[in-house]
Amino acid sequence: MIENHMTIMLVVLPMLAAPLIALLPSKNLSWGLAILTATLQLYLAVNVLLDVQGGTAIHYELGGWAPPWGISYRLDSLNGLMALLVCLINFVCLLYAKASIEAEIPGRKLGLFYATWQLVVTGLLGIVLTGDIFNLFVFLEISSLSTYALIGMGRQRQALMAAFQYLLSGTLGASFFLIGVGLCYAATGTLNMQDLASQIGQSDQPMTLYSGFAFLFTGLLLKAAIYPLHAWLPNVYQFSPQAVSALLSATSTKVALYVVVRCLLDVFGVEFSLSRLFADLLLLAGSLAILFGSLRAIQQTDLKRLLAYSSIAQLGYSVVGLGLLTVTGLSGALVHLFNHGITKAALFMGAGMLALGPGTTLLTRLAGGTHRPWLLLLFLTGGLSLIGFPGTVGFISKWMLALAAIEQGHWWLLVVILLGSLLAILYVWKFIETLYFVPQNPPETSTGPVPGRGMWLACGLLCLAIVYFGLDTRFTLGVAMDAARQLLGVHP
């Protein structure tokens, strides 16, 4: 009985937990329930992913209504991997959040904080799992609205401005998406993704579909912060509470990019959406993102902002992989979503630990990595993964993408990918060097709170994952390959 409902439980659990958490009287109880939910979800996510390994899919009809009338959930390798990423990051970030958030947010708001957090997770998982495009929009709004609230809780006043900026961009993106969905509905008369996919070839209103397609993607690319629609991202990542930066950097843009992949390849299909022109546009946008993001990252003086620009660059890699339209490229892009997710979460957590004392992440105020060699090791592991150092997850995804570029004869793309790595050395070394050397006049060592055990545990887990999945990719890359083959209709 429960087995049949595992998929939907992933979404329902945090939705039910949210109000309970808000009502619980103490912050420890709230956190306890949150982490309990997260643990259950992680267990469920691993289980469903094991079920769909090898190319099968799970279908779940909500309330027993058969699609295309009812809402259906469909789980295959692609969203199985994304669900695992969201659940894993959610679990680790909550582990980290307790000590980190209590230092940033007044105690009475903590219950609400964890409740909102659960809503974000509900939204993200809903987006990932649903097979209905309007339902997807609903979850998009759930996650976005609660995200604005989370960002606004940042310690600095700029957090409010960042939240407002994101609200504007996010609403714009969501409206575009909704208009797109509406036009598609007008042209085909269905909202179920699979049904939509089968109707698209036969529709007699191609112009309506094309405009729908255009609106849909503009909206999604805005949500995914794909260059040049990235403007909201740096502020959000910089000013959010530490744990929220880690959560968002690893999940929200990744999930939006997942929707792009799903809609492009599954719903609209390669023939309809990816004419060579559009694919080339993706390659171009991805390459520009890699170069622009890396160059801007080098200029930053704030650690979290530097990491944010690096995120823009790293998203570019996934876009490039998508634009290549080969199994190697696409699996590289998908595995990069996962790999970069864990890498960037680890780095933002590290930044959060550094900020505990001085309350800022300005590079000039950060020092004393030498007193905490483990923290230095964390930054080194994460940074090397950003560069694409062998033995880390970053190497795997860049290896796949570079190989895909060579296979397709896109030599300029190989150059861009390598250039991205070279620029990454520069910005990674910028913070490693700051942390490593003892400054001439050390900044006043404030007696702020020291990182708690949960924070160390969370970072340690992610670092281990960075190295482990860099050496043993049977699981991550295997799932990504399955997904890529399914999406492109290639049979092994």
Place this chain on the structure above:
Amino acid sequence: MSWLMWIMLTPLLTMALVWLLERWPNLREAASLAGGLSLFMLCLWGWRHELHLSNETLILAEPLPGLTLSLALEPLGLMFALMASSLWLVTTCYAIGYMRAHHEKQQTRFYSCFALAIASLMGLILAADLLTLFLFYELLTLSTYPLVTHSGDEQAKASGRRYLGLLMGTSISLLLPAILLVWYLSGSVSFVAGGLLADRLSPFWTGMLYLMFLLGIGKAALMPLHAWLPAAMVAPTPVSALLHAVAVVKAGVFSILKISLFIFGPVQLQQALVQEWLIWFPALTILLASFVAISKDNLKERLAYSTISQLSYIVLGVMLANQLGMLGASLHILMHGFAKISLFFAAGAILVTTHKTRVSELAGMGRRMPFTFVVFTLGSLSIIGLPLFGGMWSKWYLALGSIEARHWLLLAILMVSSLLNIYYLLIIPVQAFFSQSSQRSTVREAPWPCLLGMAAPSAICLLLFWMPEPFIRLIQSGLNLAFANTGG
């Protein structure tokens, strides 16, 4: 557990011990020495039991299907490992005297990074495929970064940037895509006797790919990518000695040697493009670096440029791609290692006792520090390649190799370079012994661990002249393996 595993673990365990024993400096240094000794013993044990002929391969991990991280021992690697482990022991001994006399800070970090660098070096030596080689190549860069920037001042930071930027930059922008191309062309990156790519590439593309490897391996310090080596001389002298005369730079040329033998294969390298054109990279580096060395007044910098020039001997021998040239190149890894480390130790001894870094200040010092300058003389003579010193044999075979390849101009370059060596190296002890010093000072010899560390490599230089056969036989067995499959 296999021998290969122990070779990797010994330096790592040493590093852990050094870290744990931070509070007891004597025990900490004892642990370092013990680590060096056990690694050397392990290598000797492996030699005695002829593990290099056993074909055992140890697979550590398999990140992608077919793309493995694997270790194996072959004769050339064993030769390098023997040299590196013996010199680790000697250098540790020297470093104890040097670091204490110099009152250096952060000595625990120093010894633990040292051990980590040796572990990376062992991984590079044992690498059985390109990916493993690349991984340990990069780890070697990273683990030596704290050593290069040991003093932590602005100059060290700037040098560290140059060191890391050049080495990592070239390896990521050229070495990594070269490896990718090998993988794309052959579906494998393993080292194969006779060459993985043999008969798969046209001469032109062979040359291009070889150029990518040649420039991608910045550690070989071919001009124009040599600038990191003089910059790295800001490191404490034991680091310069072991890492920048032996381990790091030799890791670079050793990588080129292995890639030439086991990825391209000697037959493919004898094609026109490599032999006619690319060979001028090392040939010109030999000459130019010698000329720059003459102009340098800073002793360590002069030695650095001498190293750059000598490294290109090895690359040149490899690119001759015949048995004699390869033999000369491999022997030169060994001979130059022992000779150059003597020179660096002598330079460090001078620095630690007199705080003098310039060649021009050393006139007349020979009478106050006779032992140090005798060591310097012995090292110089071996580098020049005179009889009675091991350095003769490698030059002998390199010259024979260039004769066999009918490269008369290269032969001339080798000879001219020896003359230049005499000029810029031998002049230092000559001035020290035979000219008068203007200043009076009460300088004595360096602390005894330093002297002990200096004596060993220069004695080995002498010894190697009389008994080079064991090593020649070892190298021959390795080369036979590589040349056998090609009929060349």
